[in-house]
Amino acid sequence: MVGSYSPDVFSELLPVYYKRLFPYEPFYRWLSYGPDNTNTFANREMSFTLPGDVYIRYQSFDTIKDFEQEVQKKCPEKIDIGAVYNAKPKHNRMVSCFEVEEKELVFDIDMTDYDKVRTCCSGADICIKCWHLITIATTIIDTALRDDFGFEHRLWVFSGRRGVHCWVCDQTARVLTPNQRAHVAEYLQVLQNEDSNCKTARIPPEKMHPSIRRAVDIIAKDFVEVCVKGQNILGSVTGMKTVLKMLGDDSLRQLTEAAWEALPTDSQTSVDRWNALVAVLDKQQSNLKRWQRYLLEEIMLHFAYPRLDIEVSKGANHLLKSPFCVHPKTGKVCVPFNPLASRKFDPTAVPTLSDLIEEIQKFDAEKVKAGEEMYRKIKDYKKTSMYKGMQIFEEFLRNLEESWKSKKVKEEGMKIIFYLGSQNYNRSNIHAFHNFFFQKWSFRKGVRCRFSLES
Amino acid sequence: MQLYRVPPDFEVSYTEFETSTAERLSILQTIDEVNSKGLKGDEWRKAVIEELKKQDMRGFCKQLTATSCGSAEADFAQRRRDHMSHFVLRLAFCDTEEKRRWFIAREVDLFKLRWMYLRVTEKAEFMKINKLAYDTVSHEEKIELSGYSDIVSPSIEYYKVPFASVSELVRARKVFLKKGYAFITNEDIVSVILTSYRMNLSRSLTFASHKIHLLDEDDRIFMVLKGAGRTRRSVDYEIVPGAEGIDIKNIDTLCEMSFPPCMQKIHHRLRTEHHLKHSARRQYALFLKGIGVAMEDTIAFWRQEFGKKMNPDKFDKEHGYLIRHTYGAAGKRFNYRPMDCLKVISQSVSPGECHGCPFRHDNQQVLKKMLQQNGLSVIGVQEVLDSAKNNHYQVACGKYFQLKHDSDSTVITHPNLYFDMSRDILKGKMPKKEEPGGKIFI
């Protein structure tokens, strides 16, 4: 199904994509965050990259129609999504109190950051072998976001070429300060700069944090398949040298080398060597020094723990490429995918612009010719292989919309309890409540709530 | 000690207003200065207190360290001053983002400092008074969790707080997280308090910044506020009469060895281009005057350089005047003081101009090259670049000084002080590395 795509047709096909395939309506529903947030969409910064690398920041759109028209008119090669401000970015960014109000917490994982630990490709290239590293990364980060931070609304999107983005859309995530974002990102960024043994993972010997333990467990499941076999980490002299160096201890090195040499000539693969290494470490368990307590875990983390570009996550006003953009070079659409099934996601099979447009035409030609007029009403993307990505997006939206409903009920409930329980209120919780109300309601929505309870 | 939730509501005399504000400001500045030494924990606390004592802030120190309350009256007065000065400085620091950030960070430091002096019972009391009640973790829950985490131990009391309120602990992976809640111990609760304190402060400051214009009516208050809103002490450089002069013939050597980067840059420009634009001429002339180059020497030296490109008469007319003016020998005969770093840094610099502070106005490549040329190691270069990148220009300059002279850490506040310190070290008047607890050069 993945036909040939050449960047030359990009500018020709892009207008058709924006006309027929870009999912404006769901996109708008997502960025509006429910009927209560009337300005959320209009105050959102978007920026366009136009042909010739013309970059326009601080665009904003009052309505979905405006957005649709502008996109179709300008046909941006790339759309970036920025923060929601306290005023419309297109008019107000010069006023002094122009400030970020909210922004999804985002993560960016890019294959190029894996160059030191992959052997199959390098730079911009990817293949299914190294993509498995991204799969592991997705699983680790997604689990942490869900189990540790309690984030429910995580949208994972293929970035069009060689990476993935994650948009965390929970209310609590959207209002994090830049500092807090940095802290979350650093919590997830386990790897550090290389130490003298070229190892990037260091686990303090006292205790392993449960989140790291979990990451190690996730990696361990696939480590042999993905790294030892797939990346052939012990299949070359340089690979072997690197791992030996990481052992950081001469006696261990000698033992391991001896074990490798003792392997029969017909079983000298990366996997054989890995097993031999594990056996050596196992046997030496009681002789290991304190700092070597987690050596095996550290090696696995080094090769497979997610490489995050945390600068992207830190800033609340940082821009990130929107889902459903098309990558100019590959022609691939930035489609959402399911992190739980990320193993099944194959980036090389993501439909290109040419594929999609061919698919619509084929569909139209067949059905419409057959006189089945009703098919005309079918949304165009449903006729194409974008369908699957859209289903995932719709499901994400459904969950998000569910949460608005239940949140409303909760807030109403709180109000009632507050009034009912007024005989045992004291000044300070009025204060707290007042603060809560003032921030959440008055400032955000421009509604003034007066309290007469104080008197 | 308090979280300053309620504004002061008492009458004060103007003097009290002014002095308490000045006092708090210098406490915060002192903390800032000590911070640049990069100390942690107890060392940091000791260094701060030491500095404060040196500046005769005994009232404040005593209140901190007092084990029993002194006379109730003195104590009360001190609290009043504390309360009031906090709110006054809020106003003084509310108008720009940069100032707000500085003020919040220093107030948080101050809180930390005080917290370090509280006893366990006092801490508990504090939390009770401030209604800081958090969910505790039940025994069953602890047992359950300790199963898969050796971070949680059943014998310790834990609080459950939203992770965002202890994000610093989260970052360091010092806490156990579950579904958005962090499990923290009694000791760590201070970071929770600080986070909410920080947020409240930040909100109030933003609010104040929108209202500050209402205060314009009272000139006296306005003046105090204007004077107070400075994150660093401004430094006056007095020219000591009779200080040993500088021989202009040595100027190139002096430049390489003892000029701060801002002046080095101008000097090099003058030598290579034989010309300087206005702002650079001014910045440089004042500096030369400050280090003790005689007026005639400056004129002669500049004439020689400028003269390569322009007619000497024209030079005398156009630039000679400026120099004489700068030296207080022409025009208003005002004795101008050399610019301090704040002033140098706050100038605006257009492309092609060479005045200003390299740490602020040069891009990283240019800066890097300059640092390398001055013989800094790769690590040194990176360290300095990092500080500059984080907008700590004077800290960057201090590091640069430290590396170049192999001296103790310092922050540079004045180009001429830079020069003097450098001369002192090179002439062996000052020990290269100071004993611990020695003075810092401010």
Ligand code: SF4
């Ligand atoms: S910090 Fe001060 S002395 Fe150092 S270069 Fe900048 S202005 Fe000059």
Ligand SMILES: [Zn+2]
């Ligand atoms: Zn590959």
